[in-house]
Amino acid sequence: MKNIFVIIMGIIFLSSCATKKDVDYFQGMDASNNLVGLDSYSPTFHIDDRLIIVVNALDPEAARPFNLMNVASYGNDRTSVTGRETFQSYIVDPDGNVDFPVLGKIKLAGLNRQQANNLIEEMLKDYIKDPIVNIRTVDYKITVLGEVQRPGTYTTTNERITILEALSLAGDLTIYGQRENVLVISDYDGKKTYTRVNLKTADLFTSPVYYLSQNDIVYVEPNKTQAKQSSIGASTGVILSSIGLIISMTALIITIIQ
Numbered sequence: 001m002k003n004i005f006v007i008i009m010g011i012i013f014l015s016s017c018a019t020k021k022d023v024d025y026f027q028g029m030d031a032s033n034n035l036v037g038l039d040s041y042s043p044t045f046h047i048d049d050r051l052i053i054v055v056n057a058l059d060p061e062a063a064r065p066f067n068l069m070n071v072a073s074y075g076n077d078r079t080s081v082t083g084r085e086t087f088q089s090y091i092v093d094p095d096g097n098v099d100f101p102v103l104g105k106i107k108l109a110g111l112n113r114q115q116a117n118n119l120i121e122e123m124l125k126d127y128i129k130d131p132i133v134n135i136r137t138v139d140y141k142i143t144v145l146g147e148v149q150r151p152g153t154y155t156t157t158n159e160r161i162t163i164l165e166a167l168s169l170a171g172d173l174t175i176y177g178q179r180e181n182v183l184v185i186s187d188y189d190g191k192k193t194y195t196r197v198n199l200k201t202a203d204l205f206t207s208p209v210y211y212l213s214q215n216d217i218v219y220v221e222p223n224k225t226q227a228k229q230s231s232i233g234a235s236t237g238v239i240l241s242s243i244g245l246i247i248s249m250t251a252l253i254i255t256i257i258q
Contacts, residue, residue, distance in 0.1 A: 042112040043159050046188060049092045049137055049214055051108070053100065055124065056132040063128060066101050089138050094190075102127065113159070142212055144170035146220035147177035161212050163197060163204075167220075173199075178221040184209040185217040 068088040096109025124131035149171025
């Protein structure tokens with residue numbers, strides 16, 4: 001009986017173990033798989049992006065009408081102004097435009113930062129000599145869910161973040177995360193796109209979602225082991241524990257009798 005019990009426990013233990021191949025990233029890669037050109041990626045602006053647009057010029061007064069300011073805070077009585085002024089942000093509207101001072105509606109959706117800078121600088125030349133425009137995205141957010149150590153929404157100051165960096169922010173995948181089928185959900189101007197990524201192959205680096213976009217969601221599915229464990233309810237756990245206790249007691253009684 002004791003031998004049978006040991007065999008059963010051994011089978012359960014072995015069946016729950018993951019092999020190295022199940023959890024390794026970037027399998028089958030060597031020096032011959034070198035990839036180039038990834039640094040050329042530049043994110044584009046989308047509907048609902050919140051942008052800060054700053055206009056500079058040799059004559060600061062000439063640039064002033066194009067820089068709308070907000071007051072950071074008020075005094076306790078709500079009548080005295082305190083704190084520092086900050087630049088006002090602009091929301092890309094459903095038509096892909098921002099409503100910019102003096103210039104009016106400017107379509108920025110679909111443009112990257114450099115293209116947008118060039119567009120606004122060209123429009124400003126009628127008003128300012130040698131204008132310089134700087135645009136940045138406010139609250140660049142990525143959400144990571146599922147089988148990771150720290151699921152949640154992360155805000156970064158970098159507008160170019162990879163899926164690997166996002167997973168790193170979330171503490172990496174747990175041992176139960178399904179590495180060959182990570183889902184990235186993106187929203188491009190109101191349309192959802194769903195892309196699967198295999199972290200275990202070199203195809204990851206050429207995936208269209210290797211670089212994530214604003215408000216992307218990365219979901220790591222549980223592997224079969226975790227899914228099976230989650231399907232075992234409290235009552236099933238009690239039953240299995242009871243069976244184990246009965247087997248142990250039976251083995252002890254047989255040992256005493258012998």
